[in-house]
Amino acid sequence: MEMKERPVGIFDSGIGGLTVLKEIRKVLPEESTVYLGDTARVPYGTKSGETIKRYSLENAGFLLKHGIKLLVVACNTASAYALEELKHNLAVPVIGVILPGARQAVMKSRLKRVGVIGTEGTIKSGAYFDAIKGIDPRVVVFPAACPLFVPLVEEGWTDCDVTRLVVKIYLKDMKKERIDVLLLGCTHYPLLKNAIGEFMGEETNIIDSASATAVEVKRVLSEKGLLNKGHGTTARFFVTDSPERFTNVGAIFLDNGELTKAELVKVDG
């Protein structure tokens, strides 16, 4: 197979990375994709840095066997803890979700006041904080962990009273800080964009890493002359556990019926 025709590889700790896949397929409809959800070991957010690095290398190893031309780490925790390790060990370009999201947030903030929300692990890692400060040290960053957002999304409660109440509890302090950009630093959160946007109001620009990452993938493929002119592109899905749950909950993420089958695989050892 010619290099160009090879698929883009995407891994996540579970199902959340499907928001990134969805944006990639929207921006790059002529690319084939291979998605790996490490559902046997989800969530990464409560695990240690060392464990996350080991899991990420195993996931990447699996995708490389499928001949990918570029790797997207569609998991904020893995992007925070394992990106350098992956770049150091892999021969293909590696793109995480943090830097693209951070860049877009900085670009869009006129007031230089940016909120960032994510899981406990992502926020505690300081990865978005550091990335934003690295791009523009003048930006004031307001981070907040929102641990209940992921289970709410996976329950399918993206638009209900409970969700609106939880959004209010997590974001009421941030709203007082007069931020003009709120960066969704978790792949599940794009599904709560409406509920979050409603609470924060029109003056706050909601940025998600998923779409920013898709744009970055296109830029890198183009720069390296690796863009495909695909006919009959494919989208394969692999999981390390419970393919049935993955396809069921996945339906919340991908609305076009693209995800009908996920193949069970083993990636550790």
Add this chain to the structure above:
Amino acid sequence: MEMKERPVGIFDSGIGGLTVLKEIRKVLPEESTVYLGDTARVPYGTKSGETIKRYSLENAGFLLKHGIKLLVVACNTASAYALEELKHNLAVPVIGVILPGARQAVMKSRLKRVGVIGTEGTIKSGAYFDAIKGIDPRVVVFPAACPLFVPLVEEGWTDCDVTRLVVKIYLKDMKKERIDVLLLGCTHYPLLKNAIGEFMGEETNIIDSASATAVEVKRVLSEKGLLNKGHGTTARFFVTDSPERFTNVGAIFLDNGELTKAELVKVDG
């Protein structure tokens, strides 16, 4: 060390089993305990039966190395999927949380109408349903999965508006069924006993597997002549990842400051 003096071993997929440990130490203050939280691989509830069996055997193997005289599987998912496998492979008595809870629920229900709540995995396994029917086939069982209860407890939101609203959504249909016993089939749920009891009303008896299991442990130890008359009993805690998070969130579960240190270990391979 004499057999009697050996510790009781307890494992859970993570932190929830601490409610079981707490009851065991209340009922059996003269016993030493060794607790293993498999925090690297939590949650079990979304994983397949095969995976859960493998993890459970690895956890038991670790505890056996610490010379335990009895094993408590303080995890509903592992009790549902791996108890027979464990009993078959281990030389020490093995007690799960399902049968003790089911027995007590049947005993307390005059109307023979019992509700059971738990995680998606536990409810889908049908383990409580089967256990109750096995004890008394005349009992009508009303099962319901409550996936958001665990993250609510781990967030420490055991008594707030969000929790009351979620309780109402999950249990409103069950309330209409005129059950007189509601069995909490998840180790996290005892922490929501007040919120659940408030919604269900006084006519519903709330039973939790944790305290029922502790009573069963006492019965088995006594029957086998293994009860300890301990001086200076110890309680050790091991986790497979993130000891810091375990001790922090653990404080929600154990209120006596008993959990100050958790030791990091590897149990797989």
